[in-house]
Amino acid sequence: MPLRSFRIDWFLVGMAAAVGLAYLLPDPGAAGGSLHPELLTKLGIALIFFLNGVSLSFASLKSGMLQWKLHLVVQAATFLLFPILGLLALWLIGPRLSPDLRLGFFYLCALPSTVSSSVAMTAAARGNVPAAVFNATLSSLLGVFLTPMWIALVMKSGGQAMPFGKVILDLLEWLVLPLVIGQLCRPLLAEWAKGHKKFISTVDRCTILLLVYTSFCDSMKTGVWSGHGVGVLIATLAGTAILFFVVLTIVSATCDALGFPSKDRTAAVFCGSKKTLASGVPMARLIFGAHPGLSIILLPIMIYHPLQLVICGALASKWAKRETEQIP
Template sequence: MKIKIDKFVVSIIITILIAYIFPQWGTQESKVPINTISTIGISLIFFFYGLKLSPSKLKAGLKNWKLHILVQLSTFLIFPLLVLLLRPFIQNSAQETIWLAFFFLAALPSTVSSSVVMVSLAKGNIPAAIFNASISGIIGIVITPLWMGLFVNEMQTDFNFTEIYLKLILQIIVPVIIGLLLQRFLGNFIQKHNSKLTFFDKSIILLIIYKSFAESFEGNIFSTVSFLDLSLILVGVVILFSIAFYLTGFLSKKLQLNTEDQITAQFCGTKKSLVHGTVFSKIIFGNMASIGILLLPLMLFHATQILIISIVATKKVAKNSNL
């Protein structure tokens, strides 16, 4: 079986290397207006996201309510609760930062594009995948900051919940609503240029990743993270994904979902959005020096989920073709 290398994962690695070699471009003192560019880019990403959402398709997708509830519970409840179980074992500030990074990962919504692609590859319920991945992003705008607000204010003295939601409303919710209102006029145009918009989205995400890691490298934050720590984070990511994946599969069988819906539940309910993660980190964590570390589990999870889901999807296709 041939496993394709995800080009975006490679781009992330290259971006982190550039941030390590040239961190000065992404610091607060830099004359390059990365912060302004990324702020405008975030609003455009969610404006285009609103343009892609079809209200009629979302309405039609409400019928399969058992599947939808399972996917959203997995995304916003099962994942956070799994990470919360580890909180009593925190012994120092370094461990607390890594735990918060995992909790941030767990509180994020699902990702649209890769969820739909993988569900399609494994012959799952594609309309349900589109519905759940899309609605997950909308729910995440509200739920993710609520989850993070329980713990971020313990580490960040200037955490302002009102300010966080004001930024979310202005930078994300308003653009999404405008996009939804214009969807009937520009929806078809956006679909035709979807590949260009995907390139734009990824470019903005790479820019935010660069700035986050540049500031962390400049502040020598990663000196506290050893190779052993990095390995343990990767192991933790794989374990978290595996538990959520098999637990979602178990619950989907208990709910007596058909095979297509079981595939959709597992593939959509265990994905986490790198787009939302990088955007939310910029708004929620602000100028925290450890923001690079806070994004580390998310990026490792992004690469891991693509690899594992690709293998699982390919095996399901092979199994179904032999039936």
């Protein structure tokens, strides 16, 4: 493969820069700082989901709604298989990892699937795009309730309390309501959104980078990272890689056992193995609030995100060639 086909994603570079800026200049983004993160982060979250609501066409979901077996596999993988594997990992690891990192791994497992990249990868691999759109969207909506439910369960079993009702209300207020408002504005803004996809994506990603920066500022000020070295990064990378390949193998085997055609299998594998950073960072800000270890909680999803993009990108290229070869 020629070197020119490898392009550095500015968003991944931006995540590293946001963390570095938080290390060098934590005061503005920390609680009580000049950026007023308590309000700024919530406004940023609302903006992300408003733009998602404006961009999301529910009409495009209709053709994929009736494939219930495929939907069941994807949603069971996202909200059942992943959390069960997360619970098993917590039991096996025990106290060998810090409580914040263990919680971060389970938070990764409890998150919904991605929307844009799942659909993009499925399209690139010539899979069932309508089914991917339906499942990715359904996953995001279910995640508003199922993600905090799983987190509340794990925190309660660990002797910690989470105000589940308040978290759900916050998610409804700052995630679902802007999404609904965005949908209501579609008759006025749909054409604008269609012609400005790149601008919307840039605003979306820049807002996420701002949330990453403010999420790390408090941790830097309170010294959460002191005592955590390269070992934490290595353990997180190894753990996320193992998790990804286990889920990928199980979902693939399930699709084969159910006799899914290749296009449906592609959609199921990509939607069922992915986790969302775009929703994961905003949701973490609402679920965990000003948790001093928030940056470590977010570390697994921040590493899982580029890992899934690289591997799924390679698979999409391979499977697209397979689909092309099958065309008579």
